[in-house]
Amino acid sequence: MVEDLFEQACERLHNNDYKVTRQREIILYTFMANSARHLSAEDVFLLLKDQHSDIGLATVYRTLDILSELGVIHRNDFGDGKYRYEITNEDAHPHHHHLICLDCGSVAEFDDYLLESLEAQISKKNNFKVKYHNLKFYGYCQKCSEKT
Amino acid sequence: MVEDLFEQACERLHNNDYKVTRQREIILYTFMANSARHLSAEDVFLLLKDQHSDIGLATVYRTLDILSELGVIHRNDFGDGKYRYEITNEDAHPHHHHLICLDCGSVAEFDDYLLESLEAQISKKNNFKVKYHNLKFYGYCQKCSEKT
DNA sequence: CGTTAATTGAGAAAGCTTAATAATTAACCA
DNA sequence: TGGTTAATTATTAAGCTTTCTCAATTAACG
Structure with a gap:
């Protein structure tokens, strides 16, 4: 079920001529591991800081753009000056x-x-x-x- | 009716210890004259450029903050990266x-x-x-x- | 009118996000 | 499996809207 989400996301990347890179995989896992939260770009960047300090902030932004364009994650604007994203999971969380x-x-x-x-x-x-x-x-x- | 809006706004300024300054009056009139539009801070600034080029952008921002705090205008976020304001008129436009x-x-x-x-x-x-x-x-x- | 505290204009600075670029790498095919 | 190619990346700079700073101005009150 959780793996399905990941596989599905990779398939969408592939079908839309995006490469499945290490950085994108890691960011995907980060959202799956924090499905209850609404993460900003900087939140994601900070979560990666320890284990994956080589991933740049710009890459985070670009990946969030692509994943939300593909509907894998959903972009929210709560009016606090930054966008917040959450993973899309219609089955578990419509x-x-x-x-x-x-x-x-x-x-x-x-x-x-x-x-x-x-x-x-x-x-x-x-x-x-x-x-x-x-x-x-x-x-x-x-x-x-x-x-x- | 239209004058009421203006008078009401001035009263609210006064009641909340804000001064009724020339700049605030002019910006108020700008909103009354553009009640059908959703103006950004820069829109307002540009509308003032010809007749009132002495009014600074920071003043526009500060005035929009105060007027929306008082409910005289309403702040909208349409997701295009800037706030847009419209005058509040519950009678004519609920x-x-x-x-x-x-x-x-x-x-x-x-x-x-x-x-x-x-x-x-x-x-x-x-x-x-x-x-x-x-x-x-x-x-x-x-x-x-x-x-x- | 004079006093006082709020307000203003100008420019600098902040905060989030997006380019630009040279180096790296995933994906495809022989 | 290794070479080729075009996408992707990290870093850094830049863009945009909005906020802050501060000396000078001004509305409001007595």
Whole structure:
């Protein structure tokens, strides 16, 4: 199952004329090992620093671009000035959206089955071909609510 | 009505110990005169270039921060690397969300009355105090759909 | 009006991301 | 299996939006 994700990613690289390089493999494994987190480019770079200090920051950025273009990872913008990525795994963790705490910055998740019908309505009403949507709720998580 | 917006904004500045300066007035008028657009800081700066070339870019940024903090304008992030602002006018143009064309970058709008109940559900289910939400649909506008 | 603290303009600096380039390497084929 | 070729890489510099610094200016209050 986990291996499937890796194999699938390599296949996508191959099918799109990208080479399966050591650096790309390592970055892929990093996302698989941190599937619960939302990693920025620098997060990834720092995670590699000990074991793979030869991998440059620019390579991390380029790899994140390619992997998100291929849908292997998903790019999020939580409004904190940097993009954050998470591995895509529709089986174990289907399409979802985010709850962002305005106080501590923590990110929780919720699934979005409720949005499907809304998307159809919007498309029809506005003559707009929706490809994807993006929904974020900002507020205060339980911990931060209790603090005050 | 239009004057109300201006008066209201000045009042909010005053109530929050901000001064009503010439620069802030001019930037406010710029937003009122471009209520249909989503202006970036540089857009505003360029609009002022002819008549008010003495107003610096830093002042524009600072003013946008204050006005959006006070809710006079609203800050949008359409994912193109810069923030875009529009004047808030709940009477003439109630709370709404955006349809962003992946081809030409145009931004259309739709109202969001459908989201209110979803927000309540999310709050309850996740123990998360929602303050506001942000919904964007990405896809292709009618024009760009017809091109192909 | 004079005083005072906020605001301003200009330019430097920060922070994230993207090029440029010369050296390295994955992938294909003989 | 080894040679060839074009993609990929590390490093460094550069780009872009936004924020900071600071001396000079100005709005607001009495």
